Amino acid sequence: MPFSMPDMGCRARAASRRMAAAGAGAKAAALHAVAHRLDGDRGALKAANAEDVERATATGLDAPLVDRLVLDDRGIDRMCEGVRQVAALPEPIGAIAELDYRPSGIQVGRMRVPLGVIGIIYESRPNVTADAASLCLKSGNACILRGGSEAIRSNRAIAGSIRAALEASAMPTDAVQLVPTTDRAAVGDLLGLDGYVDVIVPRGGKSLIERVTRESRIPVIKHLDGVCHVYIDADADFDMAVDIACNAKVSKYAVCNAIETLLVAADAAAPTLPRLKERFDAAGVELRGCERTRAIIDALPATEADWGEEYLAPVLAVRVVDGLDAAIEHINRYGSGHTDAIVTKDYARSRRFLAEVDSASVMVNASTQFADGFEYGLGAEIGISTDKLHARGPVGLEGLTTRKFVVFGNGELRQR
């Protein structure tokens, strides 16, 4: 049978109905069966992956991208362990909250339910296939997965193992479907399935996210930029401020929760900038400073473009600002609404920063690099959303669910 995207959508919708009705125990058991099957199929998975790697190398794919593609025994172990961890998470579906009686006599509450069908579009790493599928299954959804073309054989093998485990567990195999082609048009077809797919989660580079956002007729949960800030207040503990600013940058460079700009209150500049300069020099971080920064320490001159830049590299923009108001204004203007922190001992300013910085995560006296689903206790992470609607910040299983109203009555009629 030739592949048809609407047909895939239709089967996903049907499978999602069965998944929504599946009990907590059945879902957990199925996920354990998936982990067991992936483990048992490791020979086939490695063989399929070897073909992908060979072809990628032959076509001259960059070495770091080939590295990301490789699925070895350790990677398979980790993939299976990840599925088991998802299986062990608390059941996210069915809880009813705020169940209160109303004057009419009806009792109204809100039940957490699956979204339905999740479309996931991702690049390179084949382990995402198992990762994404297990999160969708745990949350009672069906998913349509569209991986990168370099990983198509690995992804097919992984999806095949998952579907076999679902079948053996009497769960709907079409709850996990992989788009079988590497045809670029298939992404567009998936983004147009608004009758069948409830949300699209793109995971990958900025150009992928932008394309998906532009073309999708389906709501998108996305992560665009991570232009994060630490602001060192005049009343900061300067030792703490230096530690946090350094950790927020150098703990890891290529992560979205690393800071790209450091803001320093004018009164905090002389006590902190020379020490920061020393620490960043030692770590090999290039500093780009405003005029007031460069009056205190050596740094390349920062241009207007630096304030909005996501370097994802050992480069940091530094700006001296008059105080809290200027810091909040800078962050709300140039930031990406991802994660921003203040270092201060001042109570009122800590509260104003939390309330007025319009970002998904706002922190007092902590490193921005804590902004992820595991550190926040979500148990799992689909991604970090820089949108404001539905899911904001690190997204766990809850982001793949919604709430519906449930009403318990005893024959009540509406009086008009």
Place this chain on the structure above:
Amino acid sequence: MPFSMPDMGCRARAASRRMAAAGAGAKAAALHAVAHRLDGDRGALKAANAEDVERATATGLDAPLVDRLVLDDRGIDRMCEGVRQVAALPEPIGAIAELDYRPSGIQVGRMRVPLGVIGIIYESRPNVTADAASLCLKSGNACILRGGSEAIRSNRAIAGSIRAALEASAMPTDAVQLVPTTDRAAVGDLLGLDGYVDVIVPRGGKSLIERVTRESRIPVIKHLDGVCHVYIDADADFDMAVDIACNAKVSKYAVCNAIETLLVAADAAAPTLPRLKERFDAAGVELRGCERTRAIIDALPATEADWGEEYLAPVLAVRVVDGLDAAIEHINRYGSGHTDAIVTKDYARSRRFLAEVDSASVMVNASTQFADGFEYGLGAEIGISTDKLHARGPVGLEGLTTRKFVVFGNGELRQR
């Protein structure tokens, strides 16, 4: 100064920053000032409205639409009372929930915050101007209002009064802006302001909603169709079933939570259909039945198209189904995911209906016409969403807010 939509967006964004920082008391006081001002300006409001009504009558607008346009003393009283009721609602902003310590030492919680800038596009009724503005102000948002062209003079007068009251309350006047033109292109311009506007709420007929959904580059909270159902189970209390089915239809016809199709289990058909027929005949409701229905009562033949039809009129489709599975399948296939109810005495089937019907509101033994924000205790209603993301079902102030993560630390650093 000529009108510019991006300029309007920019000013709304700036005003939204001030609104987000405004305290509960200041917002409530400003809303009371708005109500007082609207009350005091009633002469000017009625004069502006009279011009709209005169022009609408002269251009041959349908009488019911002219009626909806009229703003008389009673309408102004109600409008002011509505604003005061919004002022009296619990403060929706700033609450922090789930504030827990993590193993790293940081404390993570979720703070409820305004969305930012809300774009509201609506038709005819000028009171929506005050209604929408007050909900946006209470929730700490700025709004850009685009009303119907027939009501432009009324809307300008109302928005003028609101802005004057904001100014007198030392609140940002640009928190409430009305698009001053009736130019159709202005809607498109507003829908393209994705840098400035966080969500669009269209309120009006289906063609407006569809246009907004199609053209918007901004997320939309929308209400499309209300194809609602009552399913009478074989084990229903038949007296209750007849009462609920009738109330869910005849209490009001032109509302989205009225049922359009009645589903009856085969074993419940003979005991209920003749009684229902009598009641619906008395109310003047035309019945369109499936073959099995028409074997028991007189009804016009229903066609496939009837199952998906939103009549909003005294017309009801009736279908006899084998039982619960068929009812759930029918609702999930033909319904609009709005509101559906089962009438049953059976415990297990009540639970399956709640879990498996994929609608914003699911009810047991209650009339679907309870599905609105006031009956649910939300205190106010922006609309009823048939989407699944962000807001589902009746939308109160919460739908105009989002949650961000707040992190309280004491110098914690991320260990990698």
